[in-house]
Amino acid sequence: MASVVLSDAEKLYIIHGVQEDLRVDGRGCEDYRCAEVETDVVSNTSGSARVKLGHTDILVGVKAEMGTPKLEKPDEGYLEFFVDCSANATPEFEGRGGEELGTEIASTLYRIFSSEGSVDLKSLCINPGEHCWVLYVDVLNDQICTTAECFNNPSHQFSGAWQSLIGSKVLVLRNHTGTFCYQLLECGGNLFDAISITVKAALFNTRIPKVRVLEDEEGSKEIELSDDPYDCIRLNVEDVPCIVTLNKIGYRHVVDATLQEEACSLASLLIAITSKGALTCMKKIGKGSLDPESIFEMMETGKKVGKSLHASLQKVLDEEESLGTTRQKVGFLG
Amino acid sequence: VGAPRPQRSPRREGPGLLGPCCGAAPLRTVEPLEYYRRFLKENCRPDGRELGEFRATTVNIGSITTADGSALVKLGNTTVICGVKAELAAPALDSANKGYIVPNVELPSLCSTRFRSGPPGEEAQAASQFIADVIENSQIIAKEDLCIADGKLAWVLYCDIICLDYDGNILDASTFALLAALKNVQLPSVTINEETGLSEVNLKQKNPLVIRKHPVATSFAIFDDTLLIVDPTAEEEDLATGTVTVVTDEDDRLCSVHKPGGSPLTGAKLQDCISRAITRHKEVKKLIDKVIKSIKPK
């Protein structure tokens, strides 16, 4: 996890504040930061979204490709996730640290999306046992202090995606095995929540072209793509959960922690909540431990916060959708 | 829990040099070779064995129920487990009537500090190749027996050998574990449906494999270019100037002689090794027959 170094006094200040339900930025323990959500920001993907939550800035591009279903689930499509944390974020991302964080994010996303009912994977199936839609997920994870500084430093290993991002404001995601790409532009804490919100928004925005399977007399099958670019299927994202991370600070817990607050927390509980308030995934992260009673409290808070998070996200997405193509695009470096 | 206890890390090991020693323990740490020479001069080894004596050997068959056949072999501290999994595949184009046997030796970081986690290192690769050679040369199983339908379907036997505790002589233990595991394998019967051309597997009806030959490996460490000691421990292997492994079958025929470098060996010495290997084969065969018999009645 990207982290900042705080002195003991700074930590104490934050901990005491949290104790009084007053955080450094003026929020209460259960308040989320203001989030900016924008969809359809990358032109050559099937769907994309960008979410800015405080200083955490994440971009997700979705592209669907045709593949073969997995052997054990012939009538379902699947999602693939790739996470790449490059070394220029924090020293902890260097070498194995970044790899570990990347793996952790990817495996958490797998865990959420492989659970039944989050995305209707059956709707991604084209032809049982032979063809299905595969949604590739490539997570590129960079924390940048100031954009210019990193761009000018040749020692930072920028991926191809980054390079093209600098060149033009259109992100070309091809060179990363993937076609479905998350990009964390800046990390200001609460990575998991922000990523999950962005994924949900991007999946909402995703349009997969309609295809038909034609079968001729000899029994050989052919796939025909619909001519009409507007003839496409949308994913039902109603049951896609959002992650709510609850950081234990002192005797209390906070949601949507900043980097500074994360540095004060030894253990946090990450839970995935659907819009109906059902919990699909939970995980303790961090070096510390939690006592059982506080876990129960955190789960309660998580449910409450998660439900309202879903409601406001859906509202924003619907509003934006209603604006249609007339909407003024801001873009991710805008 | 976790009451502080003297660390057993090697750096701190060995009672202090000035300790009330009986002469042996510090010498072992400081001058291990000299320490060994003193024992070997008396025709015995620090663990009380004679030069030609094997460590206590035990074998436990069929303990892993998720494998089609398995065996755990202990040679003193050295512990090796072998699990065989059978899968179906199309035979290779150039040998349409043969199945496959794919051995794989793993030396995980768990078994000794000398191995790191990750892909197999040099020693594991060499051991895998050795096992593959033994399988090929001894004809332990006729690969034709693994073929179900010519050119269409055959068995693949994946033999994964994992070392759990590495205290020397991994090759003997691995060969033994492989043999015992293969003797434990029960394959489901497969028939090819004439009409559909598809294969049908009956998991209820199982048949044992036909083991044609029983190869047994016997390893020696060469000390000071001349002295041969059988079944070396990890410490002995490290001090030795060379090792040699002889594999024989029940007809006293040589299947393989493996001598990876080290000090040269005279023909007479090698002959000694072979005759020791032949007696070892009888011991191992007796042990394996006893164990197989003891689990049969169930």
Next chain:
Amino acid sequence: MPLDHRRLRGPDESQPPELWAAQPRDGGGGEAEESGAAPRDPCALRPLFARAGLLSQAEGSAYVELSGGTKVLCAAWGPREAAEPGGAVAAGRLLCDFRRAPFCARGARPRPGGAAEREAEREAAAALREALEPAVRLSRYPRARLAVSALLLQDGGSALAAAISAASLALADAGVEMYDLAVGCALCRPPRGDGDGDGSAAEPWLLQPGEAEERGSAARLTVALLPALNQVSAVLGGGRGGEPEGWGRALRLGVEGCQRLYPVLRHCLLRAARRRDGA
């Protein structure tokens, strides 16, 4: 798929015989040790066998077996000088390695070193580290690393939980200073008959599920507890959505299960210590 030059190659593709079985396997329970049909006491723990200090080459080691087939072997090594200068990092680091034997599960043999297998092992290793870190007094080992290696020999269900217990036993056996043992316990929620698990009411969670129960489950949870301190060191679960209250009940049940396993592990450590003193 990239070629693996370090291992001997078999055929490019092979299938487990189960795939071609004439009759579909009856829920996989055919050869399972416990008959899946009989409803079992959800709070029943499977007998656990634990033995510490059995490997000669490791500083500490432990073997944990759950009746029903789960077999895990763990080795631990005490403080070594950290390989990379961690800079300002004062506390010691705990390195965890988790390997699955290729023959540990029913069905297809995973290719050792394959991408999917590596991923699964890495995730399990990370989970193991999360569960153990709060139990080990890492601040007592500045600039040092401690290592734990786990090898899953057979997966008969609740494997990660067994590995957590075995790993903390191995660390204690290696003489590493710890606050407490981390005891692992797994649970699963069977799918409901009508197929619509909305997670309401009293859905039964099963303690320490077997492999067949785990495979058919709607949701799973692994809990690790430091019993003497009553602190939960690991919570890892997921599956079909359910009310947080339901998950809370599962957590409570899991914590209780850990408490009940604790004496067995303590006893095993004591025995190992006596054996060593006797030797």
